[in-house]
Amino acid sequence: MKITKLTLYRVPPRWMFLKIETDEGITGWGEPVIEGRARTVEAAVQELSEYLVGQDPLRINDLWQVMYRGGFYRGGAILMSAIAGIDQALWDIKGKALGVPVYQLLGGLVRERMKMYSWVGGDRPADVIAGIHTLREIGIHTFKMNGTEELSIVDSARAVDAAVARVAQIRDTFGFDIEFGLDFHGRVSAPMAKVLLRELEPYRPLFVEEPVLAEQAEYYPRLAAGTAIPLAAGERMYSRFEFKHVFQAGGIAIVQPDLSHAGGITECVKIAAMAEAYDVALAPHCPLGPVALAACLQVDFVSHNAVLQEQSMGIHYNRGAELLDYVINKEDFQIVDGYFAPLPQPGLGVIVDEERVIAASQGVTDWRNPLWRHPDGSVAEW
Ligand SMILES: O=C(O)C(=O)C[C@@H](O)[C@H](O)CO
Numbered sequence: 001m002k003i004t005k006l007t008l009y010r011v012p013p014r015w016m017f018l019k020i021e022t023d024e025g026i027t028g029w030g031e032p033v034i035e036g037r038a039r040t041v042e043a044a045v046q047e048l049s050e051y052l053v054g055q056d057p058l059r060i061n062d063l064w065q066v067m068y069r070g071g072f073y074r075g076g077a078i079l080m081s082a083i084a085g086i087d088q089a090l091w092d093i094k095g096k097a098l099g100v101p102v103y104q105l106l107g108g109l110v111r112e113r114m115k116m117y118s119w120v121g122g123d124r125p126a127d128v129i130a131g132i133h134t135l136r137e138i139g140i141h142t143f144k145m146n147g148t149e150e151l152s153i154v155d156s157a158r159a160v161d162a163a164v165a166r167v168a169q170i171r172d173t174f175g176f177d178i179e180f181g182l183d184f185h186g187r188v189s190a191p192m193a194k195v196l197l198r199e200l201e202p203y204r205p206l207f208v209e210e211p212v213l214a215e216q217a218e219y220y221p222r223l224a225a226g227t228a229i230p231l232a233a234g235e236r237m238y239s240r241f242e243f244k245h246v247f248q249a250g251g252i253a254i255v256q257p258d259l260s261h262a263g264g265i266t267e268c269v270k271i272a273a274m275a276e277a278y279d280v281a282l283a284p285h286c287p288l289g290p291v292a293l294a295a296c297l298q299v300d301f302v303s304h305n306a307v308l309q310e311q312s313m314g315i316h317y318n319r320g321a322e323l324l325d326y327v328i329n330k331e332d333f334q335i336v337d338g339y340f341a342p343l344p345q346p347g348l349g350v351i352v353d354e355e356r357v358i359a360a361s362q363g364v365t366d367w368r369n370p371l372w373r374h375p376d377g378s379v380a381e382w
């Protein structure tokens with residue numbers, strides 16, 4: 001079998017789908033994208049396609065090494081997202097060629113269903129109570145929200161109290177009948193993370209995500225030493241070679257590699273195995289589309305330490321399209337009592353509505369995250 005063509009589609013809300021065609025008529029889909037930098041990743045995929053057209057798509061490991069090592073420079077958000085989407089499409093082709101879901105190619109199921117969670121509250125975490133009520137009615141009991149609005153490197157007790165009050169209100173309303181993670185989203189500096197974690201301790205969130213920015217990873221063990229709250233990170237780390245430092249230093253209880261940013265299935269199953277060796281849980285990051293989610297689920301169902309799966313249904317970013325709008329086999333993504341079942345279709349398990357993708361890609365606008373500024377005019381972490 002030979003790869004014949006790569007085609008990219010940027011579509012609302014902020015996703016990009018890659019279609020890889022072969023000379024035997026089998027097509028694979030991937031989702032290479034960095035939210036807000038889709039065109040940059042598009043260029044990276046186009047450059048990498050020079051190594052792929054004419055090659056055997058079944059030699060995923062060799063193609064991955066060629067893409068990772070062949071251009072001298074390596075790693076980082078853009079290149080690893082381009083590799084990720086290509087890798088997903090190659091696994092999709094291989095599964096379809098052999099007539100099995102990718103998890104079968106990775107050794108088969110380790111579980112019968114995979115627990116998921118939903119976002120509530122948006123960029124500025126408001127209305128979380130209403131959001132939780134709504135989602136509980138459809139059997140979802142695990143949530144994530146932004147832990148705070150923007151914070152200065154050292155901020156006021158009032159700002160800390162506002163963040164804590166929201167969490168207190170959740171516990172007052174729902175007690176411990178629900179669980180939730182708090183995403184600090186990189187908005188919190190090391191000094192403030194220490195303060196916030198201490199004040200949030202009594203409310204026992206399920207985890208605190210990105211307690212500090214990934215470039216401040218040396219603070220993870222120090223912060224962990226001061227709190228019982230499990231710390232989570234990983235969406236802005238892009239390969240085993242970044243995660244290994246976090247495993248060795250300790251402090252992170254849950255790693256969250258993104259299947260569309262951290263080199264795809266080939267890389268993320270290796271990250272999952274490294275995490276298991278350090279007794280670290282896996283909770284793949286996935287605020288993106290259905291192909292990315294399908295790739296996550298293929299890894300979840302073969303990873304013993306997978307505990308939670310993010311998905312974007314109802315997320316505040318999905319303006320102009322929802323998670324399953326481009327999916328034909330919507331029923332396979334049904335959530336039952338807060339869990340996904342293994343995807344039954346061969347390959348990644350998602351049947352893409354190509355006509356709808358092509359139509360949606362016409363005249364699509366480029367998504368950008370907001371640029372926030374502090375009251376003094378300096379740039380704030382969004
Ligand atoms: O889902 C999460 O955990 C996030 O932090 C969302 C963030 O990754 C945005 O997708 C960036 O545009």
Ligand SMILES: [Mg+2]
Pocket residue numbers: 183185209210235
């Ligand atoms: Mg996050």
